[in-house]
Amino acid sequence: MISAQAWSDAQLLWDFQQMHHTPRPCSVGVGLGSHDLGVADVTVDLYRRGMIPLIVFTGATSRTTREHMPRGEAEHYRERALELGVPDSAVLVEPRARNTGENIRFSRELLAERGVDVASVLLVSKPYEERRAFATARRLWPEVEIVSASTPMPLPEYVDSIGDARLVLDMLVGAQQRLLIYPEQGFMIHQEVPASVTTAYERLRAAGFTSRLAPRPS
Structure with missing residues (x-):
């Protein structure tokens, strides 16, 4: 069962990760x-x-x-x-x-x-x-x-289309992590990330949505 807080945090990441x-x-x-x-x-x-x-x-x-x-x-x-x-x-x-x-x-x-x-x-x-x-x-x-x-679809409808809510939330967390760590590795440009988005990302990580995280360089 995915909590209401996790869904709220996922929505914040979903909205931020689209360029509109x-x-x-x-x-x-x-x-x-x-x-x-x-x-x-x-x-x-x-x-x-x-x-x-x-x-x-x-x-x-x-x-x-x-x-x-x-x-x-x-x-x-x-x-x-x-x-x-x-x-x-x-x-x-x-x-x-x-x-x-x-x-x-x-x-x-x-x-x-x-x-x-x-x-x-x-x-x-x-x-x-x-x-x-x-x-x-x-x-x-x-x-x-x-x-x-991308597909013009709200998060709940997208999750239904994929059929695996945990996978989608794991992917959201993995995408957000890369936005935070890849600029320093030279893989992408730096972009400002609102504090509310970073907090949501950290809560989702703490809740265990981590299967698509990239390893940090040693």
Whole structure:
């Protein structure tokens, strides 16, 4: 049973970790691989709305996806997009990335190899990883404009769609931890974090939502 305090704290993290950008036309859409096929669905919707002429799906597999996405996250995203009517010519696949930094770096390299001129990127992620993805992209791809996007869904509805409340809260805590420790390691830009968000994060950690925490460097 997840307590009312934990849900309240999770909502604070959920709200903070989204960038609240308004989607607008960009040179390319980059969908970050994960266990959530909703990322592919949102990217396809943006393509259909004329926001992007080209899609890059990026991602290998992880401990969360290796069983139900055995061909790799990016490839499963691509298959979803084709099922939804996106032409194969509009989808590029980057199958090697195993973390957000590699998602950004390898996608950038792939687009450069293909000769695609990129001035702006619609960066599509899970809702609770918008800010992490944005901060990483600003560090690794500083010359382009980054516009964040994700499934427009409130936290309770998102938890229902995933079917595992503890996993979602663990992921929220893991994403928040990375926002706090990765800037000092050079992985992303620094962003101010409100004290209320840090307090909520620390309470969730103390309550045991820790399975997706990154190890601190020794």
